[in-house]
Each structure stands twice: as C-alpha cells, then as structure tokens.
Amino acid sequence: MPKIRVALVGVGNCASALIQGLQWYSNCEKEEDCIGLRHLFLGGFHPRDIEVVAAYDIDNRKVGKDLSEAIFAEPNNTPKLANVPTLNVIVHKGPPLDGLGEYTKRVIRVSNQSEDNMIRTLKENDAEIVINLLPSGGTKASQWYAEQALAAGCGFVNATPNFIASEEAWARRFEMAETPLAGDDLIDQVGATTMHKTLLRLLATNGVRVTQTYQLDVGGGNESLDTLERTKDIKRAVKTESVESALPYKAEVVAGSTDYVDFLQNRRDSYFWIKGTHFCNVPMQMDLKLSTVDAPNAGSVLFDVIRAMKIAIDKNMKGPILPICAYAFKRPPQKTPLETAEKMFSDFIS
Numbered sequence: 147m148p149k150i151r152v153a154l155v156g157v158g159n160c161a162s163a164l165i166q167g168l169q170w171y172s173n174c175e176k177e178e179d180c181i182g183l184r185h186l187f188l189g190g191f192h193p194r195d196i197e198v199v200a201a202y203d204i205d206n207r208k209v210g211k212d213l214s215e216a217i218f219a220e221p222n223n224t225p226k227l228a229n230v231p232t233l234n235v236i237v238h239k240g241p242p243l244d245g246l247g248e249y250t251k252r253v254i255r256v257s258n259q260s261e262d263n264m265i266r267t268l269k270e271n272d273a274e275i276v277i278n279l280l281p282s283g284g285t286k287a288s289q290w291y292a293e294q295a296l297a298a299g300c301g302f303v304n305a306t307p308n309f310i311a312s313e314e315a316w317a318r319r320f321e322m323a324e325t326p327l328a329g330d331d332l333i334d335q336v337g338a339t340t341m342h343k344t345l346l347r348l349l350a351t352n353g354v355r356v357t358q359t360y361q362l363d364v365g366g367g368n369e370s371l372d373t374l375e376r377t378k379d380i381k382r383a384v385k386t387e388s389v390e391s392a393l394p395y396k397a398e399v400v401a402g403s404t405d406y407v408d409f410l411q412n413r414r415d416s417y418f419w420i421k422g423t424h425f426c427n428v429p430m431q432m433d434l435k436l437s438t439v440d441a442p443n444a445g446s447v448l449f450d451v452i453r454a455m456k457i458a459i460d461k462n463m464k465g466p467i468l469p470i471c472a473y474a475f476k477r478p479p480q481k482t483p484l485e486t487a488e489k490m491f492s493d494f495i496s
C-alpha cells in the first residue's frame with residue numbers, strides 16, 4: 147500500500163502515544179494478536195502504512211529534536227510503551243499564538259528558534275493530512291494551522307475541542323479547497339462520554355426514566371492543566387450536549403472536567419452518577435469510576451481516522467467527511483446517534 151503521509155501539530159502526550167503505537171503494531175499481522183486496535187486493516191491500510199513526515203511544537207525540549215526523542219521530552223508524561231528508533235523527522239517550531247495559557251506557561255518553555263515556513267515544508271514532504279493535537283485552549287493556533295493545511299492542499303483532522311469541522315464557514319473553505327476535514331474533539335477508545343451515553347441508552351431502552359446524571363473527571367496531563375484554566379466551560383458544553391443526545395427524553399445532565407491532579411501523571415479518573423426510576427416508579431442510583439491513561443486512549447481512534455481520511459483523499463472527497471466525524475468525534479457537524487455513526491463509518495470504509 148502507499149504510505150499515508152501525515153504532519154503532526156503538537157508533539158504532546160497524544161502524539162507520543164500515536165508514534166509509540168505505530169511502532170508497537172508495526173509487525174502485527176493477525177487481527178487476533180492485535181489487542182487494543184479496533185481495526186488492524188482499514189480500507190486495506192495497516193497502521194505501518196501511516197508515516198509521519200513533519201511535526202510542529204513550540205517547546206525548546208522538542209523543537210529541533212528528532213521526533214523519536216521529542217515524544218519523550220518533558221512535560222510529556224504519558225508512559226513509555228515502545229522503543230522508537232530515529233525517525234529522521236525533526237520537530238519544527240510553529241508560532242506559539244494562544245497555544246499556551248497562564249497555567250501551561252509554567253510548564254512549557256518556548257523555544258527561541260525561528261518559525262518554520264509550514265506551507266513549504268508540508269509541500270516539500272508531500273504531507274497529505276495535518277493532525278491538530280494542540281492544547282484545547284489554542285483556538286487561534288488551531289485556526290492558524292488549519293489555514294496552513296488549506297494553503298498546502300492537505301486534509302485536516304481536528305482532535306481538539308475548538309470548532310473547525312463543525313463550523314459552517316470552515317467547512318465551506320475546505321470544500322472550496324477540495325480537501326477533506328474531520329473533527330471536532332476526538333472520541334476516546336474507552337471514553338467517559340461514550341461510556342456515559344451507552345449506559346444511559348441501555349437504561350432508557352430498558353424503560354428506566356433517568357432524571358439526573360453527571361460525569362466528572364480529574365487528570366494529570368498538561369491538557370488537564372489547560373482545561374482547568376481555559377476550556378472547562380467549552381468542554382462541559384460539548385460533552386453535556388453529546389451525552390444528552392443519548393436519551394430520548396429530557397433529563398438533568400452535566401458532563402465535564404473538574405480538576406488537575408499532577409501526581410496522576412497522564413491518568414484520568416472519571417466518575418459517573420446516575421439517578422432514575424424504574425418499575426412502579428421505584429428509585430435506582432448508580433455510581434461508577436473509570437480509570438484510564440489519556441493519550442493511549444486516543445491511539446486506536448486516531449489510527450482509524452487517519453486511514454479513513456486517506457480513503458476520502460483517494461476518493462477526491464472534500465469538506466467535512468460526515469461518517470468520520472460522526473464515528474470519531476464528540477462534536478461532529480451533525481449530531482448522530484452512536485449506532486447510526488457506527489453504520490455510516492463501516493459503510494464508508496467498506
């Protein structure tokens with residue numbers, strides 16, 4: 147198969163897990179041996195067909211380093227899962243813009259190297275897809291990188307909760323540039339939002355009337371620090387809207403993040419509470435806790451998104467690719483029930 151040539155924006159924890167995962171699964175041949183992947187082959191593509199050809203960051207412990215080294219540099223704190231050989235991809239400096247907030251300024255050290263001409267680098271390296279893995283507070287920075295992708299004729303994947311694929315104006319611009327777009331806010335493999343929606347759907351299908359429910363989490367990655375300062379409200383809005391859509395009736399729903407706990411490292415603890423009534427209005431309550439490591443939780447979904455975007459590129463598709471957005475993102479351009487999203491995606495990739 148031809149390689150899928152991607153550029154990474156933000157060499158943080160997610161990028162680290164993605165690169166380590168490419169190494170981990172590179173020699174895996176049988177579906178049954180590939181624990182942790184949803185699809186070993188997707189559209190005929192194996193994870194080893196994904197090649198990172200460019201990468202961008204602003205931290206001086208990452209800029210100018212080979213990507214294999216940069217992914218393990220502080221303040222990244224996701225676990226080491228694989229030995230990654232030299233990749234011969236040097237991390238370029240991007241413009242900081244709003245990539246760092248008041249809290250993350252304490253942990254990110256901005257490099258004084260000069261900024262790269264990204265459009266030229268993307269073209270020189272034949273990059274096909276730009277993947278936005280910036281901190282969620284980097285709204286202007288996300289938009290700046292989306293502009294670069296447009297100008298270089300690359301597809302764009304927005305893993306952050308900034309509104310790009312779900313914004314009509316951006317959608318139209320990618321359509322006009324005849325290049326595909328996917329987003330916004332990646333869904334995790336074992337994600338609290340999906341877990342919450344699935345539980346609510348199960349209860350509602352069984353005739354339970356859920357009246358109140360919340361899902362709150364604490365994490366120790368840089369992203370949780372940024373969320374605490376800058377994106378708590380937007381994350382709460384996106385997650386709550388997504389969870390509400392799982393119930394066929396109105397209930398009081400809150401879903402969001404609560405705090406940053408540094409010693410958790412890249413771990414995330416999510417708490418669920420559900421209250422409702424069942425037969426003869428008898429009350430029921432449920433308390434659950436889910437513990438995951440954040441960045442590896444994005445790996446399998448990112449593998450699927452990248453390969454599905456390549457299918458879209460090969461089919462000359464443009465603008466938001468709805469089956470990918472619905473399957474892999476919390477805020478797609480159109481709200482879609484989980485089962486419909488699954489069906490749309492499996493039809494698309496087959």
Ligand SMILES: NC(=O)c1ccc[n+]([C@@H]2O[C@H](COP(=O)([O-])OP(=O)(O)OC[C@H]3O[C@@H](n4cnc5c(N)ncnc54)[C@H](O)[C@@H]3O)[C@@H](O)[C@H]2O)c1
Nearest residue numbers: 156157158159160203240242245279281282306368440444
């Ligand atoms: N499971 C997951 O981890 C998951 C799931 C869904 C969405 N996301 C989203 O993915 C994004 C990345 O998450 P993460 O945990 O890797 O974050 P992170 O904070 O570990 O990494 C962000 C990286 O971006 C760099 N950066 C900051 N400003 C920049 C700029 N202007 N240009 C280039 N680089 C810049 C930082 O130095 C850092 O290396 C977040 O927006 C998060 O919400 C992650």
